[in-house]
Amino acid sequence: MTTVIFVHGTGIREREYNETFQIIEQKIHAQRPDIKVSRCLWGELGAKFNDNRASVPLENATLALSQGEEDADIILWGQLYRDPLFELRLLSLKPIEAKNPFGEEPGDILQSHVASFTPGLELQAKLQEAEIAEVFEEARETVIRSEPYHQALLTVTESDLSEYYPPIARAILAQAMLISEEQEKFPPVLTDAKLRDQIGELLTLALGEAELGLIGWLLKPLVELALPIGTNYVKGNRLEVTDKYSPVPGDILLYQTRGEKIREFIQQQIAQAEPPVVLIAHSLGGIACVDLLVQQQLSQVELLVTVGSQAPFLYEINALYSLEYGQLLPEHFPEWLNIYDLRDFLSYVGNKIFRDRVQDVPVDSRQPFPRSHGAYWTNAKTWEAIISRLP
Structure with a gap:
């Protein structure tokens, strides 16, 4: 044998x-x-540390990151792995148009879809395969309670409503992956890009009739914005950084x-x-x-x-x-x-x-x-x- x-x-x-x-x-x-x-x-x-990390200085430290020239979606996921709300923060920077005082706002429609949808059988099966089904609801709640999400809703218009579903889907998915890592779990979706993208598309369709892929408003500045945000990604307790990277x-x-x-x-x-x-x-x-x-x-x-x-x-x-x-x-x-x-x-x-x-x-x-x-x-x-x- x-x-x-x-x-x-x-x-x-x-x-x-x-x-x-x-x-x-x-x-x-x-x-x-x-x-x-x-x-x-x-x-x-x-x-291993033999003297309880006695060699580590306790000052704050910054870990600078650099990003090579990669495809836009890979750069995007590089940011989402670090900050699941990355795209929503960008969307919140869009100008806020005048509101209709007599009708339902597009942001309210969007929030209703995101808060009330139920994963279908195909999406639920993929979440199980990806081993993030147990943390999915927690991830969705974390996203819809976040300040970047609510700020992004203020910028939605009727003409671009469907463009917001993919970034929200990616935020929920990235948040579920982050929760799993924080729980010291290592589901296959962390490294399987094909499985990740399948879930992203199914989740986008479940949220509403949406245009898949990167929305035009984000695509152009994405690479430029990714670099400076990444530079100050890790800034905090030196012991935590040492434990993670040493x-x-x-x-x-x-x-x-x-x-x-x-x-x-x-x-x-x-x-x-x-x-x-x-x-x-x-x-x-x-x-x-x-x-x-x-x-x-x-x-x-x-x-x-x-x-x-x-x-x-x-x-x-x-x-x-x-x-x-x-x-x-x-x-x-x-x-x-x-x-x-x-x-x-x-x-x-x-x-x-x-x-x-x-x-x-x-x-x-x-x-x-x-x-x-x-x-x-x-x-x-x-x-x-x-x-x-x-x-």
């Missing part, structure tokens, strides 16, 4: 690993039920200096598995597996799959632990499949740098960075590349 072992990357929590593992197991068993999928959770060996660089630094325990742990999982073995390794996990397979001749490993990996980059700058730049991969090194995403700035290609010993396969998550770095597992192209190569 072939065994697939999932080796995770940096800064992952046990709960997040387990949920990702379940996705991987389901994707493989859907087409290859004969394969055993095994865990390799080395996170306990990763970086696991990733911390794990990398720890691995580069004392990575032998992590490699030994992976080797133990391989030894306990029934051959032939396939390693599916994400991010830093891919670096560790490359180092291990360069140093050790593990004949039971027939295939290495690296996903969002930095191993080729480290080799090119002569920072890969196991192999100096200019040295060739050893003959015993197994077949190597490397999956990357051009929107994932932590993924690299290896075919040219490792002299045709690597097969690079691109996928497109349609997600902005950094969410693109974790979006491989819900991408059909990822599994098309992997399943066809399993022993």
Whole structure:
């Protein structure tokens, strides 16, 4: 029986690993039920604070963000992930036209639709699939109670009423995703852009007869507005920022200096598995597996799959632990499949740098960075590349 072992990357929590593992197991068993999928959770060996964060200065700090030239909807979702009310704040800046003192205002009609609609069977099924059905009502209430939402309603006119449904739908959806993250849940919609957009369209249609896509008033200034708003995205308690962002660089630094325990742990999982073995390794996990397979001749490993990996980059700058730049991969090194995403700035290609010993396969998550770095597992192209190569 072939065994697939999932080796995770940096800064992952046990709960997040387990949920990702379940996705991987389901994707493989859907087409290859004969394969055993095994865990390799080395996170306990990763970086941690040994003196209650005594090294962290307590001043406020600002984390500046930059945004590359990406598609407008990807830039938009990059902002909505951080601030679900982003579009509504922009809409609230529109000029307020004179009101009709004798009739119902367009904003009142809009509010009535948003507050009273009931998800149909198709939308409810998608919310269940996305694993945000339980937080959907809370997300809707949060949006319709917000100040940007009520300010945006004041700018609605009869001629553009339908244009407001898509931004409101996206705000509710983004809020549901944010609530899930705050509850330390990791539903598939966080990384599956196709599922996210399907829900957005169904929700838009449920709210009213609407024009899908970005409305004209927002499209032109969106990119310009996204950059300065992102610059001051994180400004607050330094300890909170450190706790959120330190696991990733911390794990990398720890691995580069004392990575032998992590490699030994992976080797133990391989030894306990029934051959032939396939390693599916994400991010830093891919670096560790490359180092291990360069140093050790593990004949039971027939295939290495690296996903969002930095191993080729480290080799090119002569920072890969196991192999100096200019040295060739050893003959015993197994077949190597490397999956990357051009929107994932932590993924690299290896075919040219490792002299045709690597097969690079691109996928497109349609997600902005950094969410693109974790979006491989819900991408059909990822599994098309992997399943066809399993022993």
